[in-house]
Amino acid sequence: MSTPTVTSPREAPAGWWRRNRWALVALPVALALALVASGDRVRTLWWEQDLRRPTTVAAGGTGDFHQRVYDGVGGTLPIDVQVRLDEVGDATTLPDEMELPDGTRAVQVDLTLSADPDSVISGCVLAVRDANGARYDYVANAWGAFQAVIPCVPEDTPGPRASLGELDDKLSDPEEPPRPDTWSVSRVVVVPEGTEVTEVVLWWQKPQYLLLEVPG
């Protein structure tokens, strides 16, 4: 402690509150910042691991979806697609060999999409949601059926795939025709009986996703 100085009899020593007023003002701000900084993992490890940032498309409308996704080898890929939900309803015909377990029904989702034929959009995941927010994923190889592995591109002309470096030459088929500018897909999702599908969701990399509202 410093040695006490002689104070003039006219000035009283400043009180504790007065001496520390700026620190006290800064204290709640500092506390809030500390909480936010130490809670950053809640955002990255939990909040961003689910579907959180929708691009919502009203029933009957066409949605414009843009995202830059990580390509798995250190770079990014642009996703630019326009999507329209044509119809959602009971599947009139089941995919080949599909056997529905008791207590389930097959929902057919019809989408029309457009994208640049040279762009890579093959990393998509399709699902439907009900009024409670429960999500039912599209599974290509399940319940006996073998549907298209990638739900958002045509089966015969999926277009370019994400680069795997040296394997690209071996994996690509030079004779495969390019993906069209606009195409439609029809996929079957198995949900429990009594589920009312209110939304169709499509995503490439969480937390961003495309939310297509189902009419009615």
Add this chain to the structure above:
Amino acid sequence: MSVPEPTAPVVPATRVRRSRGQTVGAAAAVLAALAVGHVVVSAFPVDDRVSAPFVRPTVVGETVELRYARLTVGEPTGSTVVSPAASSLLSTPGVFLTVPLTIVASGQPRLLSFAELLGGDGRTYTVFTSGRSSFLAGTAQPGVPRYATVSVEVPPEALPGAHLRIGLNQEDQRADDLADIDLGLTQADADAWAAQDTPVPVPPRSDEPPEQP
């Protein structure tokens, strides 16, 4: 530390001695604090309690509600030989315990991948996704029941009083729901199965309910 003034004939020895004593005392206090801190931290299992799973107990035949699914456990059975779906017959010096499960995922598709048997002998028997003790339920669609079987290789003395634990994340069960099922097994069950060598099937996971015998 004081700077000895060149003009003063005698260095004030008392001041030097006091501050040296203070330094030694401070150092001793720091070391004592470290020692006490070590004792406190190691004596109380704070880390374990803060990150412990939320254990939901249940018994065979009763449905337990977990955060991510509803789980029902069927009648366990066992033998010294099992016939798994994907490999040839397995035989054991102990007993194979097989337990059928019904999993109904909730909220979104769930992949239950953790299983473990707490034996009545106090030991923990590990279950992996493949191998001699396995549990492979796959991703279950919400609302659509998934039927899967857990198969564990144990010594017969582990069976009476054994508890089966089922969870979501195979590597990390901290701070999440964990089902703890009392299998209700007795020494008689252990003796009967240890004497059995008829192969018990371990059916692959499926959304079709198993055929009732």
Add this chain to the structure above:
Amino acid sequence: MSGPAAPPDLRARARQSGSKVARRALDQPLRRIGIGGAVVLLAVTAAFGGLREQTQDGPEVLVVDAPVDVAPFELTVHRVVWTTELPGQYLSEDGNRWVGVVTTVRNTTDAGVLGNTLGDALTLTDVDGLVQKPGTLTPGVAASSIALLEDGSSLSPVQPGLTYEAAFLFEQDGSVAPPTSATVLVQRQTWGTGILDDTVSWREPTTTLRGELDVREARSDADAEGES
């Protein structure tokens, strides 16, 4: 600075007090006091977890048919044999052969461990032409698979409370002559966390036994039979 470390007045007082110990202690050069102080400080860290048990040095000789305690297992090595055919096991190239170390394995802890921990417990060396390369953490060459003699399956997980008869299998290039001897290395492991990662597991395999054993051709009914 190699002169005495203590200030002159202190040393004068020590000389005056007549205590030999005090005079000797304060006459020490700074370097020695520094070293002495460091040793005392390190010893004091024992109070808050600074000391760790040191392992013995040098592996002992591995004796056939004698059980050895190598945490988390108790292993008994019976024999080393080679064979060209093993039902249920597939060689990477025709003409290669299997060198098998036949053992009895027991998990002596209270929890099951996975097969890769068992793979670190017993390795082979001094055999030419082994297909697998020596590992980085574990000395010697690790087995490509560990097969249970009873049914030919891969021994994983290794549950406590059970005694398994298993063969550690090493693939050898067919162009090399079959081995007549091999050195078996048996490692003990420690349960703990790594320096870089927080997860608790069996790690740091340390060779505690080594034995040079004869290798002979397997008799047809002796070894790993798979149930077809």
